[in-house]
Amino acid sequence: MGEIHHRTCHICEANCGVLVEVEGRRVLSIKGDPENPLSRGHICPKATALEDLQNDPDRLRAPQKRVGDTWTEISWEQAFREIGEKARAILARDPASSATYVGNPNAHSYGNALNAHHLTKALGTKNQFSASTVDQMPHQVANLRLYGHASMFGIPDIDRTQTLIIIGGNPMASNGSVWTVPDFRNRARELKARGGQLVVIDPRRTETAKIADRHVFVRPASDVFLLVALLKAVMARRPFQPVQDFVTGLGDVAALLARFDDAACLAASGVAPEDVAWLAERLTTGPAALYGRLGIATQLHGTLNAWLIALINVAAGQLDREGGTVFPIPALDTISMLPRGSLGKYTSRVSGHKSVLGEFPAAALAEEIETPGEGQIKALFVVAGNPVLSTPNGPRLDAALESLELVVSVDMYRNATSRRAHYILPPTGPLERDHYGLFLLPMAVRNVAVYSQPTLEREDPAALHDWEILRGLATAISGKPVQEPTPREALDSLLQGGPYKVSLAEVEAAPSGLDFGPPKTGVLPGRLRSDDQTVSAAVPAFMDALAALEVPDAAPAGTGKLTLIGRRHLRTNNSWLANSHRLTKGPNRCTLMIHPQDAAPLGLEQGDQATVRSASGAITLPAEVTDDMMPGTVSIPHGWGHDLPGMAMQVAKARAGVSANVLTESGALDPLSGNAALSGVQVEVAKAELEAAE
Numbered sequence: 001m002g003e004i005h006h007r008t009c010h011i012c013e014a015n016c017g018v019l020v021e022v023e024g025r026r027v028l029s030i031k032g033d034p035e036n037p038l039s040r041g042h043i044c045p046k047a048t049a050l051e052d053l054q055n056d057p058d059r060l061r062a063p064q065k066r067v068g069d070t071w072t073e074i075s076w077e078q079a080f081r082e083i084g085e086k087a088r089a090i091l092a093r094d095p096a097s098s099a100t101y102v103g104n105p106n107a108h109s110y111g112n113a114l115n116a117h118h119l120t121k122a123l124g125t126k127n128q129f130s131a132s133t134v135d136q137m138p139h140q141v142a143n144l145r146l147y148g149h150a151s152m153f154g155i156p157d158i159d160r161t162q163t164l165i166i167i168g169g170n171p172m173a174s175n176g177s178v179w180t181v182p183d184f185r186n187r188a189r190e191l192k193a194r195g196g197q198l199v200v201i202d203p204r205r206t207e208t209a210k211i212a213d214r215h216v217f218v219r220p221a222s223d224v225f226l227l228v229a230l231l232k233a234v235m236a237r238r239p240f241q242p243v244q245d246f247v248t249g250l251g252d253v254a255a256l257l258a259r260f261d262d263a264a265c266l267a268a269s270g271v272a273p274e275d276v277a278w279l280a281e282r283l284t285t286g287p288a289a290l291y292g293r294l295g296i297a298t299q300l301h302g303t304l305n306a307w308l309i310a311l312i313n314v315a316a317g318q319l320d321r322e323g324g325t326v327f328p329i330p331a332l333d334t335i336s337m338l339p340r341g342s343l344g345k346y347t348s349r350v351s352g353h354k355s356v357l358g359e360f361p362a363a364a365l366a367e368e369i370e371t372p373g374e375g376q377i378k379a380l381f382v383v384a385g386n387p388v389l390s391t392p393n394g395p396r397l398d399a400a401l402e403s404l405e406l407v408v409s410v411d412m413y414r415n416a417t418s419r420r421a422h423y424i425l426p427p428t429g430p431l432e433r434d435h436y437g438l439f440l441l442p443m444a445v446r447n448v449a450v451y452s453q454p455t456l457e458r459e460d461p462a463a464l465h466d467w468e469i470l471r472g473l474a475t476a477i478s479g480k481p482v483q484e485p486t487p488r489e490a491l492d493s494l495l496q497g498g499p500y501k502v503s504l505a506e507v508e509a510a511p512s513g514l515d516f517g518p519p520k521t522g523v524l525p526g527r528l529r530s531d532d533q534t535v536s537a538a539v540p541a542f543m544d545a546l547a548a549l550e551v552p553d554a555a556p557a558g559t560g561k562l563t564l565i566g567r568r569h570l571r572t573n574n575s576w577l578a579n580s581h582r583l584t585k586g587p588n589r590c591t592l593m594i595h596p597q598d599a600a601p602l603g604l605e606q607g608d609q610a611t612v613r614s615a616s617g618a619i620t621l622p623a624e625v626t627d628d629m630m631p632g633t634v635s636i637p638h639g640w641g642h643d644l645p646g647m648a649m650q651v652a653k654a655r656a657g658v659s660a661n662v663l664t665e666s667g668a669l670d671p672l673s674g675n676a677a678l679s680g681v682q683v684e685v686a687k688a689e690l691e692a693a694e
């Protein structure tokens with residue numbers, strides 16, 4: 001019997017409470033914490049893989065330096081000194097020639113969140129890129145324009161609703177996103193047990209669709225037309241009912257919507273009129289919430305989608321209402337901590353992209369490295385990111401990285417991206433760090449505060465946490481030490497200044513978490529950060545984009561093209577759990593899902609190798625023929641392709657798969673947010689042997 005430590009699993013957004021039993025440095029077990037008020041004992045297979053990660057022999061434990069193809073381990077002192085010297089020399093030639101790319105795990109580390117700015121400040125760079133623009137940026141732009149703050153997320157009140165409609169999200173695999181909803185399966189079960197309905201709108205019959213009461217196929221990247229028709233139907237059902245008095249401009253939106261022909265919209269999106277009528281009825285009778293996620297964000301109309309979804313909830317009278325879309329009040333209020341968010345503050349050098357929340361599109365990183373001239377990127381700092389696998393046209397970026405004078409990767413693996421680094425700086429192991437769900441608890445289905453202390457001491461006393469590495473880099477580059485409270489000290493004062501005025505000591509006294517109850521309603525007016533304290537529905541930039549939107553003819557048949565979408569699996573997390581023994585067990589999950597109707601004419605059968613080709617590139621992978629796909633649509637998961645030369649991830653290499661982002665296009669962006677259009681790429685599929693024989 002070992003010692004039990006309470007922790008929050010920081011791998012995905014669900015932030016489940018776990019009990020880690022340890023004896024010395026040995027992990028005996030990792031189980032769900034039944035006392036955690038948010039996750040109620042739930043965990044998924046990834047939590048137990050925390051141990052694989054902690055003990056992985058391939059996980060880097062000391063700084064690595066590359067010269068040519070040769071890697072050597074160096075001291076932290078040498079790493080910081082050399083990086084500082086090189087960065088200063090590059091910046092002395094051209095002060096605008098550095099850049100940062102910040103990856104997804106930064107959202108799961110409050111230490112990183114509170115310290116990343118030290119690095120960008122030391123570099124003095126406007127070239128900031130992140131995984132946000134291959135993910136949720138459209139939601140944030142919609143939040144900013146509607147509520148006055150990019151971080152003001154409304155979430156479905158799943159525990160009290162009677163209808164939950166999910167469009168472009170698959171929480172049974174992802175465990176929820178921009179919605180901290182651990183134990184989704186049981187929450188959905190409870191919804192059904194009280195007579196409620198779960199509805200999924202998705203081009204694939206997903207794991208979530210399979211437990212839903214109703215699944216509606218939608219043609220990829222055509223959601224905007226469905227949402228237009230649905231908003232019109234909702235407005236038609238509630239024309240005279242007052243929505244909240246802090247909402248203005250719905251009439252202007254209604255007037256603009258009149259130009260759209262419902263039948264044409266539905267034909268374009270592939271949805272039947274009875275489905276829309278039924279959805280509108282459910283949304284306007286009883287508590288209901290429409291929730292959209294990754295599938296609606298990573299497409300050309302991502303921001304319009306996020307806006308229309310919010311307006312549907314508004315027009316249906318479901319905003320800030322019990323069982324509708326609600327606004328949590330977290331113990332550490334990011335709305336008060338973070339700036340509202342800026343739009344168009346800077347313009348990118350090569351394509352003139354306007355910055356969004358101070359960032360340029362991740363899809364534009366390659367061109368900023370490739371294109372000569374003043375301001376050409378020469379030094380790149382990647383913090384917990386793997387853009388070679390995670391951003392559009394990865395091979396193009398990969399080649400661009402090779403041309404850089406200085407690449408520094410703060411990462412624990414030598415993976416697809418960090419193999420291009422000159423220095424890899426690995427942080428302490430996952431069980432050696434503390435945790436607070438800074439960005440995730442503000443989107444949680446209950447208002448909870450929970451803090452985890454490090455479960456294990458640092459294996460090597462010289463090892464550094466991410467935040468210490470970030471400060472070390474900042475100091476090495478600027479020559480000025482960072483003199484600020486530690487993240488833990490900052491957390492304490494932020495909590496004390498927060499809505500519940502609790503100290504960190506009080507939070508720590510409840511190891512499973514302090515529970516402040518379900519989200520309250522009627523709170524939105526007090527939380528709005530828009531200048532006039534209203535939700536102005538008719539956002540001018542969005543109205544212009546909607547006015548210019550052309551409804552295409554229903555998909556032309558016989559072009560031979562199929563439309564590509566992505567997917568996630570419960571046992572992966574983007575690209576970075578690929579070296580876990582536990583998680584990589586079982587069947588190959590990097591497959592091309594294709595409908596029998598599309599596979600038959602190609603002579604493609606289950607397990608055949610299929611070559612998928614787009615304007616950007618081609619990959620070959622096994623076909624999985626399944627009528628879970630909407631005909632005309634194929635699905636490939638991202639985060640694969642672990643056999644690039646120079647990588648050092650042995651387990652991952654044995655199950656390498658291929659990268660979906662060989663097929664995605666760096667030029668395809670949502671103009672309102674700079675988010676990559678990963679969904680809806682046109683591809684051609686052929687049986688691999690046939691192609692080889694030609």
Ligand SMILES: Nc1nc2c(c(=O)[nH]1)N[C@H]1C(S)=C(S)[C@@H](COP(=O)(O)OP(=O)(O)OC[C@H]3O[C@@H](n4cnc5c(=O)[nH]c(N)nc54)[C@H](O)[C@@H]3O)O[C@H]1N2
Pocket residue numbers: 102103104105109131134135294383384385386387389390391410411412413415427466566567573574575576637638639660661664678
């Ligand atoms: N085609 C397609 N592409 C996609 C998506 C898709 O659905 N389809 N999804 C997109 C989405 S939503 C996202 S968020 C992005 C993710 O994009 P990225 O963030 O660029 O990629 P990840 O695969 O999450 O890689 C995270 C990296 O951080 C490292 N890491 C993990 N934990 C830590 C830590 O605690 N500290 C440090 N320093 N490093 C750590 C890992 O080893 C890994 O190298 O991918 C996007 N790309």
Ligand SMILES: Nc1nc2c(c(=O)[nH]1)N[C@H]1C(S)=C(S)[C@@H](COP(=O)(O)OP(=O)(O)OC[C@H]3O[C@@H](n4cnc5c(=O)[nH]c(N)nc54)[C@H](O)[C@@H]3O)O[C@H]1N2
Pocket residue numbers: 012013104135167168169170171173174175176177201202203204206218219220221222223293294295296299565566567568569570571572573574679680
């Ligand atoms: N197990 C696991 N969990 C994860 C991750 C992981 O890699 N693995 N990644 C984490 C991250 S970084 C994120 S951002 C979240 C994402 O969380 P979710 O948003 O739930 O992400 P997905 O599971 O990719 O679900 C997206 C859904 O959109 C559908 N879709 C694709 N294109 C379209 C379209 O054009 N229209 C519509 N309506 N639907 C479309 C896809 O079929 C898919 O079912 O998951 C997080 N959790």
Ligand code: SF4
Pocket residue numbers: 009010011012013014015016042043044045046047175182
């Ligand atoms: S659902 Fe997410 S937070 Fe919960 S155990 Fe799995 S990976 Fe960890």
Ligand SMILES: [Mo]
Pocket residue numbers: 104135
């Ligand atoms: Mo993400």
